[in-house]
Amino acid sequence: MGTDQLDQLRRDAHAQLDAARTTDELSDWHARYLGRKGALTDAMRQLGALSDEERPAFGKAVNALKTELSDAFEARQEIVRGAQLNEHLASDAIDVTLPGRPVDLGTLHPITQLVREVSSIFAHLGFQTIEGPEVEDAYYAFDALNIPKDHPARDVWDTIFVQSESREIVLRPHTSPMQVRTMERLKPPVRVIVPGRCYRYEALDATHEWHFQQVEGLAVDEHLTMTDLKGTLAEFARQLFGPQRKVRFRCDYFPFVEPGVDFAIDCMVCHGDGCRVCKGTGWIEILGAGMVHPNVLANVGYDPDRYTGWAFGCGFERLAMLKYGITDIRAFYQSDLRFLSQFDRATA
Numbered sequence: 001m002g003t004d005q006l007d008q009l010r011r012d013a014h015a016q017l018d019a020a021r022t023t024d025e026l027s028d029w030h031a032r033y034l035g036r037k038g039a040l041t042d043a044m045r046q047l048g049a050l051s052d053e054e055r056p057a058f059g060k061a062v063n064a065l066k067t068e069l070s071d072a073f074e075a076r077q078e079i080v081r082g083a084q085l086n087e088h089l090a091s092d093a094i095d096v097t098l099p100g101r102p103v104d105l106g107t108l109h110p111i112t113q114l115v116r117e118v119s120s121i122f123a124h125l126g127f128q129t130i131e132g133p134e135v136e137d138a139y140y141a142f143d144a145l146n147i148p149k150d151h152p153a154r155d156v157w158d159t160i161f162v163q164s165e166s167r168e169i170v171l172r173p174h175t176s177p178m179q180v181r182t183m184e185r186l187k188p189p190v191r192v193i194v195p196g197r198c199y200r201y202e203a204l205d206a207t208h209e210w211h212f213q214q215v216e217g218l219a220v221d222e223h224l225t226m227t228d229l230k231g232t233l234a235e236f237a238r239q240l241f242g243p244q245r246k247v248r249f250r251c252d253y254f255p256f257v258e259p260g261v262d263f264a265i266d267c268m269v270c271h272g273d274g275c276r277v278c279k280g281t282g283w284i285e286i287l288g289a290g291m292v293h294p295n296v297l298a299n300v301g302y303d304p305d306r307y308t309g310w311a312f313g314c315g316f317e318r319l320a321m322l323k324y325g326i327t328d329i330r331a332f333y334q335s336d337l338r339f340l341s342q343f344d345r346a347t348a
C-alpha cells in the first residue's frame with residue numbers, strides 16, 4: 001500500500017462516514033476502518049513489507065489518518081445521536097391539549113358506609129366506638145357471657161373453632177365478647193359500641209352468610225333501666241330508618257341478658273299494613289337486646305347490686321338489606337361492581 005492508496009482510503013472513509021445516518025451504520029463504519037480487523041489495522045500490518053526508508057513516513061501517515069478518522073467519527077456520532085433524539089422526541093410528542101383519561105374512583109363498601117353511619121348516630125348519643133379481636137378465647141365468647149360449657153344455648157351459635165385442645169379458641173360468632181373485655185378494662189359508666197366481623201359455620205343462602213358484621217352496644221352505670229334501653233334504641237332506629245318509625249319491644253331470650261327483648265320497627269314498605277318484606281306482620285325485627293345479666297356483671301368484677309346495664313347486638317347486613325331493599329345477603333360479598341357502585345356516597 002502506498003501513499004496514494006492511503007489517500008483513497010481517507011476519501012472513502014470520509015464519504016461513508018458522512019453517509020452514516022444511524023448508530024448501527026456508525027458502528028459498521030467503525031468496524032470497517034478503525035476496528036481490530038479494519039482497514040487501518042491492515043495498513044499498519046503492511047509496514048513490515050516496506051523498506052527502511054519508506055517505513056517511518058508511511059507509519060506516521062497511517063497514525064495521522066487514524067487520529068483524523070477517530071476525531072471525525074466522534075463528531076459524526078454526536079450529530080447522528082442528536083438527530084435520532086430529535087426524531088424520537090418528534091414522534092413521541094405529548095399533546096398536552098388532550099383531555100385526561102378519567103380515573104375511576106372507588107367507593108366505600110355499603111357495609112362500611114353503614115358502620116360509619118351507625119357509629120356516628122351512637123357517637124351523638126355519647127357512645128364510644130371500639131373494636132376487638134376476631135379470633136377469640138371461648139371464655140369471652142361464651143363462658144363469661146353466662147353460657148358455660150355444655151349449656152344448650154352454646155349450640156345456637158354455629159361456631160368455627162380454631163383450636164380446641166388446651167384452650168378453646170374460636171372465630172368470634174358475635175361481637176358480645178367485647179362486652180366482657182370492655183368491662184374488664186373500664187370502670188362504669190361504660191357506653192360503647194363495637195362494630196366488627198363475626199363468623200359462623202353456616203350454609204350460604206339468601207339470608208345467611210358465614211361471615212358478617214355485627215354491632216354490639218353496651219351501657220353500664222348506676223340506675224340504668226329498661227327505659228334507657230328503649231329510649232336509646234328507638235332514637236337509633238328513627239335516625240337510621242326515618243323519624244316516623246314506630247318501635248316495638250317484645251320478650252326474647254339471650255343467655256347474657258335478663259330480661260331480653262327483640263326490637264322491631266314498623267315496616268317501612270307497608271307502614272304496618274302487612275306485606276312480603278314484613279311477612280304480613282307489619283313489623284320488622286332489627287335487633288336483640290336486654291338488661292345485662294347480673295352473672296355477666298359479676299364475672300367482670302362489677303357489683304350487680306350497684307350497677308345495671310343494657311346491651312344490644314345486630315347485624316349490619318340485615319340493617320343494610322332493610323335500608324336499601326336488598327333481598328340477597330350474598331350480594332354484599334361477591335365484589336360485583338355493578339352492585340357496589342350503586343352505593344356511591346361521598347362519605348369518605
Ligand SMILES: [Zn+2]
Pocket residue numbers: 267268269270271272273274275276277278279280282283
Ligand atoms: Zn310490610
